[in-house]
Amino acid sequence: xxxxxxxxxxxxxxxxxxxxxxxxxxxxxxxxxxxxxxxxxxxxxxxxxxxxxxxxxxxxxxxxxxxxxxxxxxxxxxxxxxxxxxxxxxxxxxxxxxxxxxxxxxxxxxxxxxxxxxxxxxxxxxxxxxxxxxxxxxxxxxxxxxxxxxxxxxxxxxxxxxxxxxxxxxxxxxxxxxxxxxxxxxxxxxxxxxxxxxxxxxxxxxxxxxxxxxxxxxxxxxxxxxxxxxxxxxxxxxxxxxxxxxxxxxxxxxxxxxxxxxxxxxxxxxxxxxxxxxxxxxxxxxxxxxxxxxxxxxxxxxxxxxxxxxxxxxxxxxxxxxxxxxxxxxxxxxxxxxxxxxxxxxxxxxxxxxxxxxxxxxxxxxxxxxxxxxxxxxxxxxxxxxxxxxxxxxxxxxxxxxxxxxxxxxxxxxxxxxxxxxxxxxxxxxxxxxxxxxxxxxxxxxxxxxxxxxxxxxxxxxxxxxxxxxxxxxxxxxxxxxxxxxxxxxxxxxxxxxxxxxxxxxxxxxxxxxxxxxxxxxxxxxxxxxxxxxxxxxxxxxxxxxxxxxxxxxxxxxxxxxxxxxxxxxxxxxxxxx
Amino acid sequence: xxxxxxxxxxxxxxxxxxxxxxxxxxxxxxxxxxxxxxxxxxxxxxxxxxxxxxxxxxxxxxxxxxxxxxxxxxxxxxxxxxxxxxxxxxxxxxxxxxxxxxxxxxxxxxxxxxxxxxxxxxxxxxxxxxxxxxxxxxxxxxxxxxxxxxxxxxxxxxxxxxx
Numbered sequence: 001x002x003x004x005x006x007x008x009x010x011x012x013x014x015x016x017x018x019x020x021x022x023x024x025x026x027x028x029x030x031x032x033x034x035x036x037x038x039x040x041x042x043x044x045x046x047x048x049x050x051x052x053x054x055x056x057x058x059x060x061x062x063x064x065x066x067x068x069x070x071x072x073x074x075x076x077x078x079x080x081x082x083x084x085x086x087x088x089x090x091x092x093x094x095x096x097x098x099x100x101x102x103x104x105x106x107x108x109x110x111x112x113x114x115x116x117x118x119x120x121x122x123x124x125x126x127x128x129x130x131x132x133x134x135x136x137x138x139x140x141x142x143x144x145x146x147x148x149x150x151x152x153x154x155x156x157x158x159x160x161x162x163x164x165x166x167x168x169x170x171x172x173x174x175x176x177x178x179x180x181x182x183x184x185x186x187x188x189x190x191x192x193x194x195x196x197x198x199x200x201x202x203x204x205x206x207x208x209x210x211x212x213x214x215x216x217x218x219x220x221x222x223x224x225x226x227x228x229x230x231x232x233x234x235x236x237x238x239x240x241x242x243x244x245x246x247x248x249x250x251x252x253x254x255x256x257x258x259x260x261x262x263x264x265x266x267x268x269x270x271x272x273x274x275x276x277x278x279x280x281x282x283x284x285x286x287x288x289x290x291x292x293x294x295x296x297x298x299x300x301x302x303x304x305x306x307x308x309x310x311x312x313x314x315x316x317x318x319x320x321x322x323x324x325x326x327x328x329x330x331x332x333x334x335x336x337x338x339x340x341x342x343x344x345x346x347x348x349x350x351x352x353x354x355x356x357x358x359x360x361x362x363x364x365x366x367x368x369x370x371x372x373x374x375x376x377x378x379x380x381x382x383x384x385x386x387x388x389x390x391x392x393x394x395x396x397x398x399x400x401x402x403x404x405x406x407x408x409x410x411x412x413x414x415x416x417x418x419x420x421x422x423x424x425x426x427x428x429x430x431x432x433x434x435x436x437x438x439x440x441x442x443x444x445x446x447x448x449x450x451x452x453x454x455x456x457x458x459x460x461x462x463x464x465x466x467x468x469x470x471x472x473x474x475x476x477x478x479x480x481x482x483x484x485x486x487x488x489x490x491x492x493x494x495x496x497x498x499x500x501x502x503x504x505x506x507x508x509x510x511x512x513x514x515x516x517x518x519x520x521x522x523x524x525x526x527x528x529x530x531x532x533x534x535x536x537x538x539x540x541x542x543x544x545x546x547x548x549x550x551x552x553x554x555x556x557x558x559x560x561x562x563x564x565x566x567x568x569x570x571x572x573x574x575x576x577x578x
Numbered sequence: 579x580x581x582x583x584x585x586x587x588x589x590x591x592x593x594x595x596x597x598x599x600x601x602x603x604x605x606x607x608x609x610x611x612x613x614x615x616x617x618x619x620x621x622x623x624x625x626x627x628x629x630x631x632x633x634x635x636x637x638x639x640x641x642x643x644x645x646x647x648x649x650x651x652x653x654x655x656x657x658x659x660x661x662x663x664x665x666x667x668x669x670x671x672x673x674x675x676x677x678x679x680x681x682x683x684x685x686x687x688x689x690x691x692x693x694x695x696x697x698x699x700x701x702x703x704x705x706x707x708x709x710x711x712x713x714x715x716x717x718x719x720x721x722x723x724x725x726x727x728x729x730x731x732x733x734x735x736x737x738x739x740x741x
Contacts, residue, residue, distance in 0.1 A: 182741065183646060307637065
């Protein structure tokens, strides 16, 4: 079969099993768009800004486990995509981004819409390619998918000069079934000896903790994790990225850990004598102050990326490998072995944990006359029966969603954890809805974040992706305001917007339904109505308590045992600020 | 501590900048760096001198290994190895100093490879310490320029960095 470069790109995507590409046309990719026009197999989703193309592809990838695919033009199209590429990179999301480039002969001449995309994205991709020869195009695309989806996943950019997609130049096409790269051999199985040591250490523990992260979700190892935790009877905490990896409604789950984690999870980490970290990377938002992190614990760490091991926290038993087969091996060893967990010690440990749990650190003022954001999330959880896909932006609302929506399944919680990208939520929700058209999809956001990609309301209409936008509108950049309250004597420098749009009208202008909710008693009926409108995108603009803060909190420079807890209801923090 | 990291990598455009970019992005320092294709033109060999404690060097080697273009690497400082650096020094000469420069070059096993009525170019290879010593031995006012390649190295014995 002879194809031109543009056809090769599209045919390769088809052969790769790609269902959707998220993109935006422009000069350097016109040949490609012409090839897209002439086929129906790969569906193109036209976004309104290239950043949203990457976030939508990212949401699709997180919800399915399949790589997200993006197509943008050269220059500004490419640079607009960079934020989304970095977002995917920090959370290890498989993504292939095809960017147009000016024609090969003019590369380097500051041509119209030319940027060095390979150079710009180098620090925020797993790998990138500049295609110089049309006969290498199919192989390069195969390599890109291979690199993006294997090992520790991540985004891969393919920069394609316009002349490479020239419709007049046809070359033989064959999509390679497999590629091998001598310089890339991701680890799979873990070291047997280390796994044995880990199991021995784990079974000797008196105050064990299982600390599981996004790697469990990415590695499709939730079942194995759940089996291991239940078999051992140990307490388990998930990172922000790991929520859903272990069912949140299970009694052995003691909540998220870290900066806004639960008191019981952080205290248990601090007091633990053996911690097993599974697909988690000891992020600074998890560890708090490093020299106070888990002072009494021996640490086992399972990660597919050797560079994640002992990067910030020294570990005692490192295991480099894919979490799923490693956990399978551990399960087997435990089942075969004679040694069992120390029942007596475990009973004492759970008694201690229950005392911490009894602090009820996520309690809030339920009698408030104002809408509490926590209440909205609880109602959202209830109305959707805990089964919805929840995307979020970044800030207080993200933490409330993480704390109060109890994810029982992996891939349901979709947020920018590593990079913390505002504007992620809405386009990600569109990507999720395309992947799961029958599921409930909600974007939990705030009035600041939502405005960073608000234009995607237009995309949502064009492709009929009826998502529910739950806008926790506190008329502040809440997390910034919270930090200013705690650390800058309440000098609210530029964390307040005094020209917030009328979101109801805005939603209507984009062809959707807008609802404004002012009172606590209106929250539940509004949510019920919104989710009953199955085929409509609904924007719920919910006026929440302006001064509510996210608790509990580990402030900068403090350890897990030094959490700031909510003060009793009715104290000044609960009063409306003038 | 000083480490010499020897890297075998794909001889691809941009491979060098991936390594250099990694060092600047993660705040590691590069003392010197040399790179050239090997006997297999699809592979380049890079020798990189850096400093750091054990934890830093461990991260550097892990992060380098993560680069898709990196095929293999070793830290030469971990085993017995030979290292050499090439230097060319252009020095001012006069009737009074010519003999002194020549004998110094001889002592350090250097060669004079360019002669003009007013200058010599001395070529010298050796460990970086030896080259430092030669530069220190020459009257600094007499030095017009010093060009150094940065060290490159190879392990002793049968062990080698190859596919």
